[in-house]
Amino acid sequence: MLVNFFGMPSASSIFAAYASLSTFIMLLQTVSNQLMPHQVQHYIWSLIQRFLKTAPSKATIVIEERDGMWSNEVYNAGEIYLSTKIRQNIDLLKVCKPHNENNISVKFAQCEKIIDFFEGIELEWKFVYEDRKNSTKVIDEDTDNLVLISEKKYFELSFDKKYKEKVLDHYLPFMLEKAKSIRAEKKVIKLHTLGPYSSTNVWDSVTFQHPSTFDTLAMDTKIKTSLIDDLDRFLQRKDFYKKVGKAWKRGYLLYGPPGTGKSSLIAAMANYLKFDVYDLELTNIKRDSDLRKLLLRTSNRSILVIEDIDCSVELPDRNGPIYADGHGQARDIQFTLSGLLNFIDGLWSSCGDQRIIVFTTNNRGKLDPALLRPGRMDMHIHMSYLTPDGFKLLASTYLGIQGFHPRFEEIKELIESMKITPAQVAEELMKSDDPQTSLEGLVNFLKCRRIESNISKDKGNEENKVENIKRLPSDSDVEGVTD
Numbered sequence: 001m002l003v004n005f006f007g008m009p010s011a012s013s014i015f016a017a018y019a020s021l022s023t024f025i026m027l028l029q030t031v032s033n034q035l036m037p038h039q040v041q042h043y044i045w046s047l048i049q050r051f052l053k054t055a056p057s058k059a060t061i062v063i064e065e066r067d068g069m070w071s072n073e074v075y076n077a078g079e080i081y082l083s084t085k086i087r088q089n090i091d092l093l094k095v096c097k098p099h100n101e102n103n104i105s106v107k108f109a110q111c112e113k114i115i116d117f118f119e120g121i122e123l124e125w126k127f128v129y130e131d132r133k134n135s136t137k138v139i140d141e142d143t144d145n146l147v148l149i150s151e152k153k154y155f156e157l158s159f160d161k162k163y164k165e166k167v168l169d170h171y172l173p174f175m176l177e178k179a180k181s182i183r184a185e186k187k188v189i190k191l192h193t194l195g196p197y198s199s200t201n202v203w204d205s206v207t208f209q210h211p212s213t214f215d216t217l218a219m220d221t222k223i224k225t226s227l228i229d230d231l232d233r234f235l236q237r238k239d240f241y242k243k244v245g246k247a248w249k250r251g252y253l254l255y256g257p258p259g260t261g262k263s264s265l266i267a268a269m270a271n272y273l274k275f276d277v278y279d280l281e282l283t284n285i286k287r288d289s290d291l292r293k294l295l296l297r298t299s300n301r302s303i304l305v306i307e308d309i310d311c312s313v314e315l316p317d318r319n320g321p322i323y324a325d326g327h328g329q330a331r332d333i334q335f336t337l338s339g340l341l342n343f344i345d346g347l348w349s350s351c352g353d354q355r356i357i358v359f360t361t362n363n364r365g366k367l368d369p370a371l372l373r374p375g376r377m378d379m380h381i382h383m384s385y386l387t388p389d390g391f392k393l394l395a396s397t398y399l400g401i402q403g404f405h406p407r408f409e410e411i412k413e414l415i416e417s418m419k420i421t422p423a424q425v426a427e428e429l430m431k432s433d434d435p436q437t438s439l440e441g442l443v444n445f446l447k448c449r450r451i452e453s454n455i456s457k458d459k460g461n462e463e464n465k466v467e468n469i470k471r472l473p474s475d476s477d478v479e480g481v482t483d
């Protein structure tokens with residue numbers, strides 16, 4: 001073929017090639033018309049056409065359900081990703097509801113094909129299901145038990161060969177990410193706690209159903225916004241933590257009086273992030289090694305909570321490791337708070353992703369300095385008494401009152417004049433379904449509280465006066481004083 005100086009074939013050579021190809025095809029048609037029945041001709045032509053169109057340029061990736069004994073993450077992701085697409089494309093579906101998910105999952109019921117598109121590339125997913133002659137042993141990752149399976153499942157992902165790099169480097173990671181977010185959306189949050197006598201060192205888990213969210217939480221708006229921003233930034237900073245060589249973790253210290261919403265805030269964080277919660281009651285732990293085992297059994301994307309750190313456990317100071325438990329028996333505790341924190345740091349640096357640790361306390365002043373040291377807890381969050389804005393939020397959540405209500409002014413003035421917790425007000429607001437009655441009850445409650453606190457203030461002042469009078473120097477106190 002003639003080629004011009006741009007490396008392209010010339011017009012005359014293309015024309016000549018086209019003419020000889022057409023002559024060849026016409027000849028082939030004449031021969032086949034005379035020798036073969038019409039249906040056979042049609043079948044052969046369609047085969048040739050299909051071969052010319054697809055065969056030479058097609059690539060296929062096989063994604064098996066199992067990688068040896070273990071499940072294959074890419075297959076699992078494929079199943080989740082395609083579950084959003086098969087509803088429209090396929091008539092025979094299989095549905096199930098895994099125990100750790102909220103919604104029904106839709107799966108392939110038999111060998112089927114689905115077409116997907118990604119940045120202009122057409123991708124064909126084929127689900128293949130085969131019965132095996134012999135069953136094989138695999139690990140059920142939910143229970144860690146060996147189970148026998150007698151089927152083989154896999155996906156064949158086919159596409160134009162020229163997009164191989166793009167599919168491997170972009171489409172599959174995109175599909176994995178998508179599956180991750182679908183899974184996160186569907187995920188049921190678990191609350192893991194230790195039994196009263198956790199000699200077995202295992203976490204008991206139940207479904208976490210705390211309804212608290214950032215929308216229902218009455219707290220300083222600026223603090224709330226900066227916490228949400230902090231959590232968002234934390235989730236997106238995988239590369240940053242890797243770059244600076246730090247464990248991908250974040251620590252929060254929540255402090256404030258009882259009933260100001262510290263535990264509710266933890267629940268709101270868990271619901272926002274869809275992270276499991278591990279509630280670590282340090283008093284239940286006997287040995288340092290038990291603690292390590294338990295911590296090793298916590299999962300990524302989780303919140304480790306240690307509540308009331310100042311009083312729930314008597315962590316030894318550096319002078320003495322032997323402590324008495326609640327029953328007066330000696331308890332050999334070999335860890336210090338800073339030891340615990342260092343261990344968590346070390347563990348999470350090597351095998352932890354997206355870990356959050358939250359400590360709560362009613363009294364920040366009583367805390368071990370190890371915890372307060374700069375850089376130890378990333379954010380100290382003060383949960384304080386109720387403010388008028390906080391009250392408006394509670395009124396909207398509990399009573400459905402949006403905006404203004406004639407009683408708000410009086411309530412605002414009462415709230416500003418005393419220290420009242422959101423928990424106390426929430427309890428009053430729950431006493432009636434009728435907003436008018438509830439607010440009436442709240443006003444009475446607040447007035448009583450104000451009278452009580454004035455009385456105790458007066459009493460305090462009286463006692464102080466008496467105390468001061470008692471302390472006035474008597475003749476015998478004042479040595480060497482003469483008139």
Ligand SMILES: Nc1ncnc2c1ncn2[C@@H]1O[C@H](COP(=O)(O)OP(=O)(O)OP(=O)(O)O)[C@@H](O)[C@H]1O
Pocket residue numbers: 216217218219256257258259260261262263264265362383422423424426
């Ligand atoms: N800031 C708040 N916003 C909305 N509701 C709140 C808030 N604080 C407390 N409540 C209500 O009071 C209940 C008790 O609050 P919570 O257990 O979160 O307080 P806490 O600060 O953890 O108290 P403690 O120090 O005793 O553990 C919650 O279930 C919730 O109904």
Ligand SMILES: [Mg+2]
Pocket residue numbers: 262263264307360
């Ligand atoms: Mg609490």
